Amino acid sequence: MPLDKLLKGCIIVCFYSENTMTKEEHFIHTPNNEEEAEIAQLAALFEAEARVREHRARMHEQGQTPSRTQCVECDEPIPESRQRAVPGVQLCIDCAQLREKRL
Numbered sequence: 001m002p003l004d005k006l007l008k009g010c011i012i013v014c015f016y017s018e019n020t021m022t023k024e025e026h027f028i029h030t031p032n033n034e035e036e037a038e039i040a041q042l043a044a045l046f047e048a049e050a051r052v053r054e055h056r057a058r059m060h061e062q063g064q065t066p067s068r069t070q071c072v073e074c075d076e077p078i079p080e081s082r083q084r085a086v087p088g089v090q091l092c093i094d095c096a097q098l099r100e101k102r103l
Helices: 002-007 033-064 080-085 093-102
Strands: 012-014 025-027
Touching: none
Parallel strands: none
Antiparallel strands: 012 025
16 A cells, blocks of 8 residues: 555544643544645655665666676677676667567
8 A cells, every 4th residue: 555545544643742641632633725735745755765675676677687698588799888887787789679668
């Protein structure tokens, strides 16, 4: 379930200090439109951060994987200049561009 839907469904319970209210006193706050927008923005930021972390992990793994000399999809040779420029490369430039267009 997306984070924004989980956060939207939450009811925020706030407890005041003993100086202003007794332990039993509390209030329930339901987010308004502005707060819901903020929650959605936070959820989008968390999801973007997760995608960046996944991409960094893939880049790290690729850096440890030797570059292929042949493309895994079309079996065409991968130029040495591409192998040096993109450590751990698995696709030729044409197949990489096709894959990016599909995403």
